[in-house]
Every structure is written in C-alpha cells, then in structure tokens.
Amino acid sequence: MTFLRLEGLSKAYTEGGKRRVVLNAVNLSVERSSLTAILGKSGSGKTTLLNLISGIDTADSGQVWVEGLELTRLSDQERTLFRREKIGFIFQFFNLIPTLTVWENLTLPLALNGRMNAAGKARAEQLLAEVGLGGRQATYPDRLSGGEQQRVAIARALVHDPLLVLADEPTGNLDEDSGGQIMELLNRLTRENGKNLFLVTHSLEAAAYADRRLRMHEGHLEEAAA
Numbered sequence: 001m002t003f004l005r006l007e008g009l010s011k012a013y014t015e016g017g018k019r020r021v022v023l024n025a026v027n028l029s030v031e032r033s034s035l036t037a038i039l040g041k042s043g044s045g046k047t048t049l050l051n052l053i054s055g056i057d058t059a060d061s062g063q064v065w066v067e068g069l070e071l072t073r074l075s076d077q078e079r080t081l082f083r084r085e086k087i088g089f090i091f092q093f094f095n096l097i098p099t100l101t102v103w104e105n106l107t108l109p110l111a112l113n114g115r116m117n118a119a120g121k122a123r124a125e126q127l128l129a130e131v132g133l134g135g136r137q138a139t140y141p142d143r144l145s146g147g148e149q150q151r152v153a154i155a156r157a158l159v160h161d162p163l164l165v166l167a168d169e170p171t172g173n174l175d176e177d178s179g180g181q182i183m184e185l186l187n188r189l190t191r192e193n194g195k196n197l198f199l200v201t202h203s204l205e206a207a208a209y210a211d212r213r214l215r216m217h218e219g220h221l222e223e224a225a226a
C-alpha cells in the first residue's frame, strides 16, 4: 500500500536575482513500512525534499500525499499540527536541548502533543531502555557521547508514535563504529515499530540498510544502484 506520494513536486529559490530550480517535477510513490535512502551531492536538494515532505517548507507546485492526506492543501497551522503529531526528526547534530535532561528531551514530543500520560511515559521508558540508556534519565546532553546523544534523539523521534521518521545525515557527525551502531538501532527500531523511515545520507554503508535507494540529481529523483 502506498504511504507517501509526490506528484510533480517543484521548488526553486531565487537568490541575487538568479532562479535556481532545486526540485523539478519530482514524482515518487513509497510503500508503507519501508526504509528509503536519499543520496545525492551536496546542494542537490535532499534537505529541501525532506522539508517539503514534513511540511516545514512549501512547494511552488505539485502535491505531497501522506497516508491519503494531501499536505499541500493544508493551512500553515494544520501543517504544523501534522508535523508535531506525525513526524519524528533525527538530525546530523542530534539537536538535543542542552538545558533539558535526557528524560525531558526524550518526552518533549509527548509534552507538545498533550500525551504525557502513563502510556506515554511507559513508552518513553521502554524506548530509552531499547537504545541502551535506561537509568540515564537525569543526565544532561553534554555528559553524553555523540553516539549516545543520537540514541536519545532516535528514542525522541519515536516516542510519540509518529507515522514517518525523517533522518537527515544521522551518522554524519559520528565515527564509523558509532555510525554503524546508530544505523543498526535505527533500522531495528523503525522496522519493529512498523515505521516509515526517510534517510538522507552521503554514506553508502548507511544507505545499504534501506529497502530502496534514490538519488537527487539535477532536480530529479532517480533510482540508485544498491
């Protein structure tokens, strides 16, 4: 069953009077419960594509459908709500809030969605244990290694039971060993939880975990070799 559909998605930026087409009528269908890797050179439009899928940014033309919902027809407020409830984000630089503990960072998506109830807290505890950081609730991010911070970020991305997890270079700031562990964890947890994962990466090792590899090139999305 199709989970995500992009139809004729286009986006251009104008800078210094020059127009630059980043996405040129991109079409894509993605099956439910799958892991998709997006490869492509720096500046090819990978982050722009993620931003259109999550509704952070809006397209110039074309449509984004997620589970039958046409994102491109929603108001700004509806898109914000969609993003908060349905998307989990993982970033290259972890993006934990330094003044909050591990537990407060982890449960932020629950608090923002009014789901800080017994079931939500139990899920947070379970995820923290699954990423190997049970017992570190009271620790602040600066006391954790990069790999540990990213593990908290993975748990945070799943804690509110989102439809879709978007990971932008999740191993980009980690050494090979930690990067490998992070991909193992991300792969296992998203599949066990039946989630859809979109992974932007320069790493072929990371992309090898995906069911499907796509490459952004000159405004188009092409199937990439395994």
Ligand SMILES: Nc1ncnc2c1ncn2[C@@H]1O[C@H](COP(=O)(O)OP(=O)(O)OP(=O)(O)O)[C@@H](O)[C@H]1O
Binding pocket: 013, 014, 015, 022, 040, 041, 042, 043, 044, 045, 046, 047, 048, 049
């Ligand atoms: N807000 C903006 N205003 C103007 N140009 C932008 C804006 N956002 C992105 N761009 C341009 O669009 C192009 C695509 O950027 P994008 O960040 O999507 O690329 P990327 O493939 O994710 O790159 P990287 O791998 O380096 O992160 C780049 O040339 C960038 O300079």
